[in-house]
Amino acid sequence: MSTRTVDLVDYDDAVRRYDPVLGIEVHVELGTVTKMFCGAEVEFGGEPNTQVTPVSLGLPGALPVVNRTAVESAIKIGLALNCSIAESCRFARKNYFYPDNPKNFQTSQYDEPIAFDGYLDVELEDGTVFRVEIERAHMEEDAGKNTHVGGAGGRISGAEYSLVDYNRAGIPLVEIVTRPIEGVGERAPEIARAYVKTLRDIFRALDVSEARMERGNVRADVNLSLRATPESPLGTRTETKNVNSFRSVERAVRYEVSRQAALLDAGDAVVQETRHWHEDRGVTSSGRVKSDAEDYRYFPEPDLVPVAPARSWVESLRAAQPELPVERRRRLQGEWGYADAEMRDVVNADAIDIIEATVAAGSSPAGARKWWMGELARRAKSAEVELAELPVTPGQVAQLQGLVDSGRINDKLARQALEGVLAGEGDPEQVVVARGLEVVSDDGPLLEAIDAALAAQPDIAEKIRSGNLGPVGAIIGAVMKATRGQADAGRVRELVIERTSA
Amino acid sequence: MTGTVGVKPTYGGVSRYGLIALASSLDQAGPVTRTVLDSALLHELMGGHDARDSTSIPEDLPPLVDAARRGATGDLTGMKIGVVTELDGEGYQDGVRARFAESLDILRGLGAEIVEVSCPHFEYALGAYYLILPSEASSNLAKFDGMRFGLRVEPEEGPVTAERVMSATRGQGFGDEVKRRIILGTYALSAGYYDAYYGSAQKVRTLVQRDFDAAFEQVDVLVSPTAPTTAFKLGEKLDDPLAMYLNDVATIPANLAGVPGLSVPNGVSDDGLPVGFQVLAPAKADDRLYRVGAALEAALEKSWGGPLLAQAPELEVRS
Known part of the structure; x- marks a missing residue:
């Protein structure tokens, strides 16, 4: 691999002078129980080559049978992307020799995808909606996983040998292909990211995949080209493969814009090729040159009959489509009474599920937002973990807020109680009891503290008695200090006034 | 041409699961036996729906053994038999043609009505077959x-x-x-040639299927010689693959269309080698093959005084 560094054009400069055009292919691994064409179980993390059958090992004599649930998932995805669903479609063989595919052909769909001609409205961070045209969504099988041993950095070049795990071979995939995404301008990276994230949210809402980026359940190939103006013909594109996080999608687009602009500035041609994304260095590097020389010799899969989903089935799936993320966001915002900016922050922080769960567990929406977007967001950020990974459950947060709402603890005590929950001391209720955090609700000890404070500050006491309530805060402060913050400030104020009048 | 009874069932009638695939859309396992009845018995055991083969027909087989037993009684009254015009004449050995004509006389004598039927696209079948087969084989x-x-x-x-x-x-x-065949198939599937070769071959396939559909509206079964010549020697035509492929000219249309076919020995040619008589039926009507095949077999064996195999010369024993 070349270590040559490439000149880059500053991103802002590049998008001022060139018009970027995106094209994104997203593969999603379906969360079916078994594989696309056989009964081998699909489960993440199995011992290598244990989730296989003669079919997924490509043994002679084995034949594929289509997984109905996978077809159903593909139709659901197609419907969510506003696609037409084919009345009849076929699988095709994509022929190429590579050890990750034991048959040396991938069973995919070629000219007859199950879903086609759709669109997806993508909401950007500032609330703008951008429409991405969908060319097609088709079904295919995943390949096995190669591990190269003995070379540098797990790469094939220089490796002593390679191991192949066929557990992944035959896992059902749906590939979603956009039409060229034009008019993105300087927002190309953001739009690419938002598109992939919106798809991920849809996969989860449809319950067709766990859609975990870090496990490679969702993988994006990002095509990018530049042209002089939006009126110019499309430029030569590169395809950056397997960009597997939202942030990487954004960075890869930025990088390619800057790199291609530098080439074009220098009068060089952009080479149509596959490129690899290097997460660590934030750069892409040249893979194989993609040209017409690469001929997959597609032809209809003769071992399978056409898939012809009955219209009644498609319509029943359409009728049963769950609420999609955009609709859900609008509904929840209405229910929770959040302002637009508040809701956007929640969405951008990926906190919508956790807040919904917290509200479901009995918290007020405002309380749930206060905790997850405030104290807990800070803690997650400093620990560099997701909100969901913090050692506190939505139920515990709801209980905490309930304690505040009922006046048993105040905000300050609540933060101490949360501290205890995060430290593994149990539920908020238990922490409050164990740490003795409860607000002093018995007037006796409060009156004692108030009398002591009034006696200690006779000048202030006198002013209050003469009707000047300005300095009451000083007495309240003293009482709070004396009760280690466990007094209800409102009640203390009432009692001070009571004590000093008449 | 081998002196045995051979049956190619309707495509999808016998599961392909477990068969090493050559050309998936053409491959079909079938029985090769001494007698028509043996084939029927074996076919019934092998056949029927198999959920592991997506192209397997999800229906029961027609009663094959019954059809063979019924045929052997020698009554073909009401059966309309079509002779395929395109599968006779030029390129067919004299002895092959003579045996075929005699067999037709026998069938007529058993009560069948014999008519001529034209299947105009059969002449393109061989070319289409030798594009589809290598294409699928190159992948399989x-x-x-x-x-x-x-x-x-x-x-x-x-x-x-x-x-x-x-x-x-x-x-x-x-x-x-x-x-x-792998090289031929790889070439035929290549991006620039797909339409001209594989694509065109699939169109021919459809035309051959239509020929069969039209023919079976007129007749119950079609018949022809199984092959234009008797068997050539082992390895004799390896240097001339085209001549070798031409020997399949009569059996290939059924393969392309997925309809069932049966070959029954109907005598020996002038060179003393066995020749075969082919019966073709509509898809899923394999029982008709057995009825006609068994009737002809019974009549021939009666005329020979025993099975054809009994006439075979003793094999030379090499020391």
């Missing part, structure tokens, strides 16, 4: 690469990479005829 045989199972040959010199092991394994493991 790709798995024999030495990676996970079977023969594995490492290159004699140079680095041992996956690609080079695949190349060496396939170079050594496949014979000339297989390599010829």
